[in-house]
Amino acid sequence: MELILDKVSRQYGTKMACSNICLRLTPGVYGLLGANGAGKTTLMRMICGVLKPTSGTITFNQADVHSEAYRDRLGYLPQDFGYYPEFTAQNFLLYLASLKGLSRTTAKKKTLELLSVVSLEKEAKRKIKTFSGGMKQRLGIAQAMLNNPSILVLDEPTAGLDPKERVRFRNLISRLGRERIVLLSTHIVSDVEYIADTIFLMKDGKLLHQGSPQKILQLLEGKVWECLLPPAYAEKLCTEKSFPIVNIRQEEENVLLRLVSSQKPSEDAMAVTATLEDLYLYYFSEEASL
């Protein structure tokens, strides 16, 4: 099973939202990481066949993504998925199952099975308007799974989840990714740090890096430092902006700076282990609020 993107680009007028993207996806969990406007939604919509590339090709097992056969194997949770607030969770899934052409008996069986997969079996008869953000997202994943897809595409599925819901979500995705291609986009690093086998780092429509979290982190090896400095000196370093500062923390009368630099930034700076968060803030420092 493989999904291949070959030199895929998408332009909106003069804006290049995705530029020359080449990817090969086999079963596993893939995290598409990028700041707002990086091109994640555009890329996912092209992968789902909802949007045509301006140039390049996307194929699944050598078939075009606009074929019906592909659509049957695809599950998609768009960013702005519309729920019907007055429906119960179960009726909502039954309704979507009928739209997807499942028979009544299969739909009923599948709906109950999926409500259990996303841990909503006890809420089956509750109206969606009473659900938390996390419960709605899990229901969204359940609807994307109705056709038992080989490719599951989730656009910002963790938006609005609290920490407990995030953990539950991660566990669910890890399980689903064992036998299918799961691609999820986020700008929250911790959501992909533990579950993604491969991370795609996107900026300004381009794919900057791809690889396992460990491989991606090697980019910053030996370049992340922490230094405890008097406030005046720390402020000087920050305003001079000679290094990307990834974190600032007040420590009693001093300031602890975490920064990225290929050289030791000050006499008593300590080299620390890089995290994906450092990497993200390093690449997206203009957009991120430090």
Ligand SMILES: Nc1ncnc2c1ncn2[C@@H]1O[C@H](COP(=O)(O)OP(=O)(O)OP(=O)(O)O)[C@@H](O)[C@H]1O
């Ligand atoms: N229909 C459109 N017409 C014109 N420009 C668009 C359109 N859709 C997206 N863009 C632009 O293309 C770029 C990529 O947008 P996209 O929504 O793919 O980014 P994103 O990474 O998903 O962002 P976010 O995290 O905010 O959803 C942005 O600059 C956006 O303004």
